[in-house]
Amino acid sequence: MAAAALDGTVEALRQRVGDSLVALDVWESASALSLAGFGMTPATGPMLHRVTEDLRQAARLAGSVLDDYHVLTVAGGVVVVVVRPHLSGALLLTDDAQLGWVLSDVIPAVRVALDDASA
């Protein structure tokens, strides 16, 4: 995948989410290697990838199947993680972001953007 396409995806998500977006990171789902983004350190992608795997295993053992997203509320903000087959992304939003809007608007937009970038 081209780096220019990833940069275009990042910029499109920034414009879509607006001022609530503080940081964004896109990494490869298989290797957790960070590919593009801003405002996050190189450790963020691998660590969130590990968190996702932990949640996936817990859900599987509990008799459920993890969907492709989870939202972590942190001090002063919200971390939205979207995991797609090829690319995964994490968005750090401010705490004034409505979670209903995040679930209904932001996460579908991230899904589409990641799928378009990996196509």
Place this chain on the structure above:
Amino acid sequence: MALFRDRRAFPRWSFIDSRTLARPRRAKDENSAQSVPTPDEPVAEVAAAPEPAVEAIRAPEPITAPAIDVVPDPVPVRVADVAHVSWIDERRAWFATGDWPTEASEDAVQLAGTHPDRPYIPPVHAGLPADSPAEVRARHGRGFASLTRRHRRRRHVHEQVQRRTDIDLAALEAALDSAASTVGDGLVDLVVWHASTGLELASRGQVTPEHASLWHGATREVRATLPHADLPDAASYSLVGLADRRLAVLLHTNRDLGACITVDLDLVVVDALLTTAVPQLNAALAATSREY
């Protein structure tokens, strides 16, 4: 060597050679000192065994089978009667007489309050006692300061103070009932666990026994991983999207309790859930645990 209480006099502890202790008669070994008298064992004077009488063999008579006389068992002739000393009975009898000392004798004071090599030099300042502190302590005792003062034990550097918490299970059940009524039909399941052990405390819906421990472990992993991801510390809850449009809300109520509430997104409005039901459940759960 073994430590035993010597019951013959005032209670004291003394080292006694274990070889001198009473042991079963058949369990003799080469290390046992036969000549050492056992203090607690009745002394038995054993009669000398008679010499086996063997008649002289006369030559002209035919030799027959030798007659072997059976050596008789040693029969104790006299057993010294050692009176059984009951230390408790002895103390009771002494207490009944009422003549026990109520104050230190002068000899005891002098023995405890004087040093054989370094005599006490009384201070020259007026108003101070002329007796040495050791003598005063021997005469009047140590007082009750050590009993009334609250000792604050110095804890080890790495020692963690064990927290003692009391969880009101009845209030917990009431909190779950309230949350279930608030969420309504969209509630799939609800489970509350002990945050230290991951054990399930209460639940609603179809919850397997390992449900609580699994989500408990995942919550711990998430909270432990976030600082390594250079992200802020985790707040009170997390949302995990599940298949079939279900949403699991992982609650970290406090150090004692955690919870997972799973809802159906087709029947529940997320904003109402996160602004009403989840804060109410969080507050109700926090009120059930109390540190004492």
